[in-house]
Amino acid sequence: MSQPQHLSSPLKITAQATTKNRLFKSAMSEQLGDKTFAPSAQLVNLYKVWANGGTGILITGNVMVDRTALGEPKNVVLDSASDVAPFKKWAQAGTQNNTQLWMQLNHPGKQTPKFLSPVPVAPSAVPLSKALQSGFNTPRALEENEILAIVECFAVAAEKAQQAGFTGVQIHGAHGYLVSQFLSPHHNRRDDKWGGSLENRMRFVREIYRAIRTRVGNEFPIGIKLNSADFQKGGFSEDDSIEVMKTLEQDGINLLEISGGNYENPSMMGAKVKKSTVAREAYFLDYAEKAKQVLSIPLVVTGGFRSSHAMESALTSQATDMIGVARPLAVVPDLANKLLADSSYTIALKPLTTGVKSLDFMAMLNITWYEQQLKLIGQGKSPKPNMSAWTSVLRTFAGMGRAAFKKRRA
Template structure:
């Protein structure tokens, strides 16, 4: 199949059906009330992306418990009475034929104590950087409570009408902290070898599956390396890919970087695009899961090359859709062969206001 035809062809990814190969990678919209409940503005974001032709819209990371909130306006789904507000978001995406997923997260040591009023908790009492706040190490009982919080949030997302949930196992948040030898210095059953560090992810996936049932799609965004001294290495990340193959998941989105390293700036040449493609090629050797790739994908030429590589099934983008929610339609109609996003990343530096493009 020609690259463009492939991009616009439907995909069955495990239990998930997509109308095309374009995914909006989870992007914090910062549009929710202090308790995480969305208002009509969040549904409007979902509607515009779906109307713009995106096949799978992943809504921004959503805290599963109040102490996991990481930024102003972050969504949170931790009470059943929030389900109707989230249902409006899912319905808005469905009105225009897109599948929609909710990304589940807990900040761990990257939560914001100013916003949560709670103490920071993490696998071990290790700060992100020297001078950052020192979290308290979780007890075994607290780990199980957190696993249940992910499962209950997944149940609420399913009941709200989302087509899938995505486990956020990247960018230095709680699951990624358990995977990382920098953040996880535990010597019990939750730390040490890669298998033990992956146990939290494993148990979250198992608890989520038990609650949502056998027919419901569960996706993962996995960071394959941390880019910090003493952090997760690529070889370890690839081992986690192998382990994830037996977690009954439906789509593996590949990312990396504990913190801002996942979002490279000033992508203005084709060679700079799709910066995690070599990792996807390596991951393909370790898993049969459908793979989505995110990170700097901007031009139709590169999109075609990526889906024709044989490793990647879905093209995932974040910043381009902040500037142009209608980008997929613009490509489909032939009006554009490239995103207008200049990857300046100003959208992610102004973390205190609703997410927007500051250039357009």
């Protein structure tokens, strides 16, 4: 078996941080926080398994920076009230085998379900689309003092992550969460310095970056996950995205991960994929090639990669610097070791459906099936790639009771 050369090569992120290979575990919501919003023993064990599976950088599932603003019931939260001790155990597990472990920091904004937030906040009082309004309340527009307080929450969380032993942080600026909401002219209709022009709309994320950098120093890696576009009328565009990336690079950010879409248009999940995209496997590779022309910091493309060949090809063409994978690692936790050992290795993920679309949607099958795999790994068991969709749906409803019928995410 031949080994892929580019995939196994190291990459320098900062003067003091180098990843051992080009494989990057993108964030997945694990739903393994405990009752105090701390990382559970299962979550710690999951990342120990992944760290020993060979991936260069592991990005955690979204850690909320404020326990009063949750995106999902079992989120992990790292804020001023958090005890750092359980996070140290998580960091120790996830940095084994010379692995980089970065914490993804997030605030949901209005993408928080009704049963968690009766009055969510957002840049403007713009509701989600009609299809989602039964599960999500119309938000209240943030006051400026509240915006500044949220910026401080990101900084506090980053500083605590560094103290706990995480080797970097990633700002979640994609998929329609609060940072993404500020960037979008559809969701952000403010007429003060936080809205209107692109310069104003990107002020929030720039202030978050600056506040974090002040707390963690110049050598601690800070990345961001950013949409290539929202793919909705009047939303965040590719041109906007390029300008934001260029500005953040000038500010000093160390790594950019490209994704796209939001709850209203979930392109990050492979919705409405073009034939040309299927051929290259990656959802956002064409956009990444445009971004690479104007950026010099490392770029990650996540979404769609399934084979060593396609990954190696993307790196060889210099369309991206790292390969982001997520769901495949839920069924093959040592996927990196397999990809690095065999240039012909391929993984296929089976389509998930009960045959009843409304039931699949209600159970959030394309999310909960993978969360159940993560739970198995965290329990010290092997994932079950052949678990039926019906088994997953029944487990979802049995595990959540009446709350199973409440919309948690799109």
